[in-house]
Amino acid sequence: MAVVLVSLKTVASWQTGSVAMLGSLADSALDLLASLVTLVGVRFAAMPADDDHRFGHGKAEALAALAQVILITISALGIAWRAIDRLQNGAPTGDLEMGVGVSVFAILATFALLAYQRHVIRKTGSIAIRTDNVHYQSDLFLNLSVIAALVLDQMMGWRAADPIFGIGIALWLMWGAGRAASHSVDQLMDREWPQEEREAFLYAARDYPELDGLHDFRTRHAGTHRFVQFHVWVPADWTVREAHDRMDAVEEKLQSRFPGTEILIHLDPEGHTDRETMLPSAITEKKP
Template identity: 60%
Template sequence: MSHASLTRSAAYASIATALFLAALKLWASWVTGSTAMLGSLADTTLDLIASLATLLGVWVASHPADENHRFGHGKAEALAAIFQVMLITLSAGGIALRAVTRLVEGGQTAAAEEGIAVSLVAIVATFALLAWQRHVISKTGSVAIKTDHMHYQSDILLNLSVIAALVIDQFLGFGAADPLFGLGIALWLAWGAWRAGGEAMDHLMDREWPEERREEFLAVLAKHPDIRGVHDLRTRTSGADDFVQFHMAVDPHMTVVEAHALMDEVEERIAREFPGVEVLIHPDPEGLVNEEGVAAEELLPDRAG
């Protein structure tokens, strides 16, 4: 399957799961009166909205570059992830408010058996979805699916918390358990939103590749005997697309034709080692110093061996 087909399939699976679980939890919230279950329902409802946003994001991101978007549409995934983060944050705030109100005003849950059964079904369905999402992420690296995946991971803990709250409240007689677990769920969701938001912002702000990957890229360049040095290396990721640009020091006596042929060779080598990366190379005569006063040769790893 293609990148676009995989990400869309994960988004469709997420929507179907959220619809199924929302219907179950709506009924369970009504029969149990549990704050934790209500929080789980609110989270699942927002899961559905977020999954629809994810589908839109990966659909837009799958469009190829065009006249108005020369670098493609990959950042649509990051925008979808940011939208999800906003929804998760709202969900966490609503659940926390409900939990605090319940602690102050009191109240009791009911129908523990039904609530526990619904939560167990939700756990099984969520595990199945997470397994497919992990497969899609391993193949595509989609930031939107990663955010969705992280949110559904928290749903496992959320549903376990609902079970624990109902058991402690109704079978052990500790009435504050339900709102306390609801508050814990809210804090967990807020932490997940913070982490997911950071990765999405990295994509939107064109954060450099991790240092390890940059070093691997430079090591590939260092293997070519005609590359005398590299400077002004810039990297970024946009959705499923990676972009690299750099200045390459070459023999100052090379003709333009020879330098062009060398760049073609380098691009072919990069394509083999880093498939799918879009590369822009600027040739410089050896010995040129960049604007920061750093010689190109200084940025290539040791060629020894």
């Protein structure tokens, strides 16, 4: 998709001389490079754990997403610089039909791509694909702004429309880059799951008496993989074998309810805590 759009927008940018179209071309060119980065990141993240990466390679997706953010930011700065130069020096655009036609085609193609990406995100939860999806969402507004800039410039004689829309495109790209960066940083910094996900897991854990006294509950993401670990009190009369077998059975049941989640349970003697890590009583109550 990016290869086709880059080819069409190269011709359209040459024909129209539009800064907005040039920004759209730069954006599509970065889409192509970003998609290649995403491909490498996703494939690397899907590799199983090895001797050097015992927790897997999931964070490669977050690194790929950050690489996209850098590319988007560079593109936005370049577009803004070109737009400011055009605003100061001025120059008319041309070939309205070519510019509008390419932009309309780009909008239709982007709608199809976004629909497919949303399908992939629902199935995998990939943060790299989600970042790519955010970028392509901005393409819809970007292509609409190109149409508006060309129409205002050529049909209404407002020469400042093209560079102003170019600056708007640059600001939009930088805003999207900042939003995408926050998701990647959260994953690299091992941010906890959202509160609703944490509570859903804790409510599910209440279905298993073996997990009474659950404490020191921690969660994180790494690519499409999720990790959760916690401590559990066990009665003093349980043998190590009995506790191990019971917890293995609980882990298997929870993993079937939360696919793609690695669960690590640490056993403590009943009543023991290393520090004040008990969950609030409100969390451990049954969900109504």
